[in-house]
Amino acid sequence: MATIYSRTLFLGASALRGVARQQVRQRSSAPLSYRNTRSLNLASTAKQQLAVKEAPLSANSIVSSTPETESLNLKFGDGSASQMPYVWLRENCQCSECYNSMAQGRTFLMESLDLNISPSNVKNDEEEVLVEWNDGHVSKYTKPWLYDRAFTPAARAQHRNRYALRREPWGADHQLKEFDYYTMIKDDKVLLDWLLTMERKGSAMIKNTPDRDIAGPEIIEHIAYVKQSHYGPHSPVINRPNTNNVAFSNAKLGMHNDLPQYEQMPGIIFIQCVKQHRGTGGESVISDGLFAAESLRRNHPDAFKILTTTDAYFWDKGHANYSWEMDEFYKISKMPILTLNSDNEVIRVAVNNAIRDSYLDLPSHKVKSFYVAMKLLNDILYDNSVRFKMDAGDMMTLDNVRCLHGREGYEAFSERHVESSYLDWDEARCRRRRLQEKLGVFI
Ligand SMILES: [Fe+2]
Ligand SMILES: [Zn+2]
Numbered sequence: 135m136a137t138i139y140s141r142t143l144f145l146g147a148s149a150l151r152g153v154a155r156q157q158v159r160q161r162s163s164a165p166l167s168y169r170n171t172r173s174l175n176l177a178s179t180a181k182q183q184l185a186v187k188e189a190p191l192s193a194n195s196i197v198s199s200t201p202e203t204e205s206l207n208l209k210f211g212d213g214s215a216s217q218m219p220y221v222w223l224r225e226n227c228q229c230s231e232c233y234n235s236m237a238q239g240r241t242f243l244m245e246s247l248d249l250n251i252s253p254s255n256v257k258n259d260e261e262e263v264l265v266e267w268n269d270g271h272v273s274k275y276t277k278p279w280l281y282d283r284a285f286t287p288a289a290r291a292q293h294r295n296r297y298a299l300r301r302e303p304w305g306a307d308h309q310l311k312e313f314d315y316y317t318m319i320k321d322d323k324v325l326l327d328w329l330l331t332m333e334r335k336g337s338a339m340i341k342n343t344p345d346r347d348i349a350g351p352e353i354i355e356h357i358a359y360v361k362q363s364h365y366g367p368h369s370p371v372i373n374r375p376n377t378n379n380v381a382f383s384n385a386k387l388g389m390h391n392d393l394p395q396y397e398q399m400p401g402i403i404f405i406q407c408v409k410q411h412r413g414t415g416g417e418s419v420i421s422d423g424l425f426a427a428e429s430l431r432r433n434h435p436d437a438f439k440i441l442t443t444t445d446a447y448f449w450d451k452g453h454a455n456y457s458w459e460m461d462e463f464y465k466i467s468k469m470p471i472l473t474l475n476s477d478n479e480v481i482r483v484a485v486n487n488a489i490r491d492s493y494l495d496l497p498s499h500k501v502k503s504f505y506v507a508m509k510l511l512n513d514i515l516y517d518n519s520v521r522f523k524m525d526a527g528d529m530m531t532l533d534n535v536r537c538l539h540g541r542e543g544y545e546a547f548s549e550r551h552v553e554s555s556y557l558d559w560d561e562a563r564c565r566r567r568r569l570q571e572k573l574g575v576f577i
Contacts, residue, residue: 194281199258206256206265208280216284223265224251226283227273295577298563299333301536303425305518310339315349315529319356322569328531329357329566330577332402336422336533343406343529350404350529350555358561361400363393364450364465366458371405371552378452378459380488384550386543387488389421389515392534392554394484395450395465401559403534407524408551415544421519423483424536427472429514430507431480437507441471444504447491448484466491471508482535485511524552535559 191197191211200207205217225240225247227233232242248269255266263280265273282289311331317324318340331338343349351367354360360367365379374382381387392403410416431438451464473482485508494501515538524530532539534556544550570576 194278196258196263196277196280199256199263201253201256203252206253206263208263208284210281210284214284214286214288216286216289218280218285220252221247221249223273223275224248224267224271226275227271228275228279229271229273232273296567299330299577301336301424302334303428304335304337304422305425306520308335308337308422308520310337310520310530311335312339312341315340315343315353319353323573325357326566326569326573326575329562329569332531332533332562333566336424336536337420338531340404340529340531341527343527345408345526347406347408347551347553350406350553353529354404354555354557357557357565359557361556361558361561363396363400363556364460364463366456366460368553368555370456371554372550373546373548374455376455378455379450382455384544384546384548387540388512389419389519389538389540390486390488391423391484391538392486392556393450394448394469394486395467395489397467397469398558399482399484400534400556402557402562403532403539404529404555404557405524405532405539406529406553406555407526408553409526409549410524411544411548411550413545415542416548416550417521417523417542418530419516419519419521419540419542420530420532421515421538422536423485423515423538424480425518426511426514427480427483429518430511434507434510436503437510438472440503440507441511442474442480443470444500444507445470445495446484447493447495448486448489449491450489468495471511483538484535485515485538533559 193210193212195211197209197211198207199209202217204221205219206223207215207217209215225242227242228235232240234241252268253265254268255264257264257266262274262276265275267273282292313324313328313331318328319325328338328340340353343353346352347370348368351360369382371381373384377383391399393399405418427438427441430441445468447466447468449464449466453462454460469482469484471484472480473484475481494504496504530539
């Protein structure tokens with residue numbers, strides 16, 4: 135029931151937006167049609183009066199459906215039009231034979247798809263478009279369903295946004311937006327704001343975190359699930375004896391992304407300051423890897439090409455320091471420093487000097503140019519970084535496949551205690567979409 139209700143909200147909101155657009159169109163065209171009626175003959179005047187009496191078209195209504203060779207050409211109430219390919223329409227038939235509406239999944243199999251299918255008849259009635267195929271199967275599609283899936287730039291952009299929000303790169307003047315720990319837990323609107331901020335800016339600061347080492351996992355459990363690693367659900371970043379990671383020492387840490395030794399790096403890192411080092415040392419430095427990568431792409435295209443096409447190994451081998459860690463671990467991953475998607479967008483940054491492996495699967499003559507490119511990226515990251523010192527009770531949250539964090543070294547016998555824990559992007563975006571539906575907030 136909840137699913138059906140939420141989906142109705144989506145459709146309702148897009149229909150409302152459509153009606154609003156239609157009203158604007160009607161208002162702006164009114165003076166022109168008024169002038170034109172003066173010169174019209176009686177018959178067309180009568181026809182126009184009849185049209186005025188009809189209910190205004192909603193954006194997702196279908197004005198006309200014209201069968202063409204490979205697709206059905208639909209014209210919508212908002213003036214937009216889209217070719218809907220027959221092969222796509224057939225595969226996405228919504229009848230109970232082809233689609234399980236309870237499970238919301240296609241039951242129609244690829245093996246059953248006739249790539250050259252075409253309709254023998256198309257009917258555009260009040261609610262639905264009915265297509266009778268030349269093999270006798272009949273498909274029905276509601277008009278809002280077709281409108282939402284139109285192959286128009288606007289409809290495609292709307293769903294792209296539902297998938298993931300557009301990221302907004304930032305430089306050295308960036309200020310982390312602040313949130314209150316308990317308000318985030320109590321107020322879904324504030325939680326949604328944090329989720330939207332994390333998708334767009336990849337960074338935020340949660341204030342007034344309780345003085346518990348599991349405050350990170352607790353707020354993550356409120357959002358979704360903790361992403362575990364061989365370090366368990368949370369990691370005390372303190373100066374550990376027999377440390378199993380360079381981070382768990384008092385050394386200066388260059389800016390890095392956490393856990394690139396995992397093929398699926400954690401999506402969001404929660405860095406909680408439980409106790410800060412008094413005096414100099416322990417300051418944080420963060421930078422936007424997306425901003426740096428785009429700067430590298432613009433100004434050093436050769437280096438950008440190297441970092442997007444050369445795989446590095448990342449590795450981690452060790453033994454447990456705490457009872458909740460894996461007894462023994464030995465991870466190796468392989469990925470480029472900058473990963474691109476099929477639209478050539480940078481979707482993952484993997485920078486970590488401590489755990490990037492000394493093994494390189496490269497011919498030796500390509501090694502130096504790889505280092506030149508890594509150093510250029512590192513320089514851009516530091517030139518555009520933000521520095522500050524966290525206080526006890528602060529919890530910094532960063533998009534871990536985009537933004538980097540580092541820290542200044544501090545004295546060995548400090549009380550400094552930082553905790554880190556993780557949440558995956560799949561879960562964060564999932565929560566964002568559900569909250570948008572629940573609260574009726576659409577972007
Ligand atoms: Fe880290
Ligand atoms: Zn069907």
